[in-house]
Amino acid sequence: MPRELSFAELRTLHAAVLFDAYGVLVNASGALPGAGDAVRLLQRHDQPFLVVTNDASRSPERAAQRLARLGVPVEPAHILSSGMMIGPALHAHGLANGRVVVLGTEDSANYAREVGATVVDPSPDHPADAVVIADEGSIDLVDSLDAILSMILEAHHHGRMPRLILANPDLIYPSGLRRFGFTAGAFARMLEQALEVLLHEEAPTFEVLGKPSPIHFNAALEAIGTRDVVMLGDTLHTDIAGAQTVGIDSAIVLTGVTTRANVATARDVVPTYLLSGLT
Template identity: 45%
Template sequence: MSALLERYNGFLLDAFGVLLDKHQALPGAVELIETLKREGLPWLVVTNSASRLPETLSAELDALGLRVPPEHILTSGSLLADPEHAGPLTGRRAVVLGPRESAVYAERAGAVVVALTDDVDAEAIIIADQKDLRWPEQMDQLLSLLLRRLDTGRPLQLLLCNPDLIYPVRPGRVALTAGALAAMVEAVLHERWPQAGLGFVRLGKPSPAIFEAAQRRLGADRPVMLGDQLATDIAGAAAAGIDSVLVGTGLAPAQGQVTAGAQPTWLLPSLAH
């Protein structure tokens, strides 16, 4: 970690799997945040979470000893308000999968959030988070809405805040997340309309959208991304031209399993090293 602090002048930090798991701060995380503050280096927590607003996530991190102000948090949910990447949402009726704060992200982007019911009509489907999902009822309702609109030639805006398929709960335990729900829907799309190229617009890592937003806010000419997932943190950073560090906690692959398709610049066993 000390060598990285000497080499780079800006730090993008994944949250789950690097700074914390579902229950606790991970080794070295508290010390890293305090060091970045003390050295005056720009830093930003870049997370695919879209279930909590930055101020809520900041309070949860604080309870674990991680002093991360809201202005140092960039969530994938905030990208809903970026029409360049998410498309226009102002005035559009949207159903949102996720807890109440996921709907707040959509409302702040100008969408009119409507409840997901058996006969609802909407112009946008936003999969933000798996939390509070009523399974399988809401997925059935979501697919029915999708078929009703697309079968009658009416457009439907499909947005995915969190492309992650799984997230770390604790060592040896993972759970499905929003990206897995979107993958199920896309399997139906590809089978029913195989030539249409239908799918979700992805806003979180590895999407260029969140890395562009992160670099604008960071303002550093030598940034580095610290993450635990090859497919999101590392691949996304590489596509954005940013060096990356695969931290060997969270969902990092076992040693020797890093493929040529998503090569990190550096390997680090944990933030404590």
């Protein structure tokens, strides 16, 4: 088992701290115990920190406002969401001025618009240059997925496959005590499996931007300005695996998806530390 300690002890072992949001600082019911105190402790000691979240549904301003309203005092500069990776990804693929379908909120779509992309509805008659899955917050989710699937297939038929981009690869999120909901990664996986059935070896897959992708972690390390950091997360296969990939320490926090039993049986993905919570 990883070394078990308190947050107050952990923060003295590293120059900076990276927090996951859902399952560590908050869940759908509100702030988790000790979250606000943990952030205030870092602020009192002028210790750098970032909230590195796969939630691509909110701008940094809205995300910070929500956390502050729940008693977790952060500023927009403390937020590094997977949504913030969308614009650079479109630019890297030469699609900054392209036509892009974005499954998610208006804030999700704005991440694409910020680099000059035109956000369009999925249409088999006019396939887009890229599809971005950012969040499950679409009013007509099933209809949107149906239209995206049909659009991709029509584009394939004409030999111009759109780039598929997944901002939030999380399958589920903690909505409360022993309560969970599906999120964006689950719907990307549905599309991938449907495309595999229909296109076999020609089926495209999504490029992942959020944790555990090194894209997200390397952006966090560049923003925080040091590699002497620890990533606090509640999920082994995103938070902990991603930290392991880029060679930084990690702490599993048992207030979200992962249980103590999960940690005890983990083999390939093993956190450096274990916290029962932030209190």
